Amino acid sequence: MTRVTLTDVSMQYPGRGSKDATPVLAVDNVSIDVASGEIHAIIGYSGAGKSTLLRLVNGLERATSGSITVGEQEITALPESKLRQVRGGIGMIFQQFNLFHSKKVAKNVEYPLIVAGVPKAEREARVAELLEFVGLSDKATSYTDQLSGGQKQRVGIARALATRPGLLLADEATSALDPQTSQEVLALLKRVNAELGITIILITHEMEVVREIADRVTVMSGGVAVEQGEVYEVFSNPQAETTSRFVATALPTLPDQVHLDKLKERHRGRIVSLKFRDGDVDQPVVFQTLADRGVGVNIIHGGITDVGGRSFGRLTLELIGDDVRVEHAVAALGQVAELEVLV
Incomplete structure (x- = not known):
């Protein structure tokens, strides 16, 4: 060697x-x-x-x-x-x-x-x-x-x-x-x-x-x-x-402005982006956090990849529900994951 x-x-x-x-x-x-x-x-x-x-x-x-x-x-x-x-x-x-x-x-x-x-x-x-x-x-x-x-x-x-x-x-x-x-x-x-x-x-x-x-x-x-x-x-x-x-x-990250405008046309809910790194936050925790607050979710952009057996990526989500529930869900997500509100 x-x-x-x-x-x-x-x-x-x-x-x-x-x-x-x-x-x-x-x-x-x-x-x-x-x-x-x-x-x-x-x-x-x-x-x-x-x-x-x-x-x-x-x-x-x-x-x-x-x-x-x-x-x-x-x-x-x-x-x-x-x-x-x-x-x-x-x-x-x-x-x-x-x-x-x-x-x-x-x-x-x-x-x-x-x-x-x-x-x-x-x-x-x-x-x-x-x-x-x-x-x-x-x-x-x-x-x-x-x-x-x-x-x-x-x-x-x-x-x-x-x-x-x-x-x-x-x-x-x-x-x-x-x-x-x-x-x-x-x-x-x-x-x-x-x-x-x-x-x-x-x-x-x-x-x-x-x-x-x-x-x-x-x-x-x-x-x-x-x-x-x-x-x-x-x-x-x-x-x-x-x-x-x-x-x-190799991996979609945040949607650019053109793509985001198209997403806004097709999805009327709150649009947020979450960053995932292995060991930082698990996807089940995110989705359970939303379910506990009565908020529905659609994955509308992004992806997760694997490097050396460890995962990372970014998912853009549409949050569906009344404004109060969505606001509470966004605040809770911000405590468990790196979150960016896009719309």
């Missing part, structure tokens, strides 16, 4: 065009601590700086400032010969697979072992072991063009594991796959982490990926790490606007 630590890391590129062009700060003073054996997601929209961070970790880019430690090795000032040794302990998985189309599956997996000078018999045994691990033993002699996207990514994972790395870097590993295949690939990556003890850093723009696989997450925006922490805590109580936008892509 490999620990990765970035401390006050920045990456600045020269401006394009004239020599006086404004430099581009792709990564701005970012610090991240990835524990050994952790699955750490770096999430952000296009241009957030997440891909640059990945290239800094494997030494393909040199940080302008700051410190990067992979395992026990500080890599920012290493000569290329030493960096190649560090990269030997890092596996890479790519969005577009990066396989050799002219080679059969087994030869794709074997390639890093050939480069590393591993003897032939040992190479063949390792390839067979890895193809069995990823469920592709029957495809060893197939060409990669004969494979589905999910199978190609499994070959990519097997190849990344060939040299027994302690760290795996995944660059949008599921973005080119359909939802079902993405789930299968993520399940395989979780096996890699759990059974082989390999630290995984993955970059993505999909919250579903983070929710499914990650232990901790860093949210990037404009080269800055705007939020970090355990996945449940970050997404159930987002502090940064970028994080809130990601949560909204």
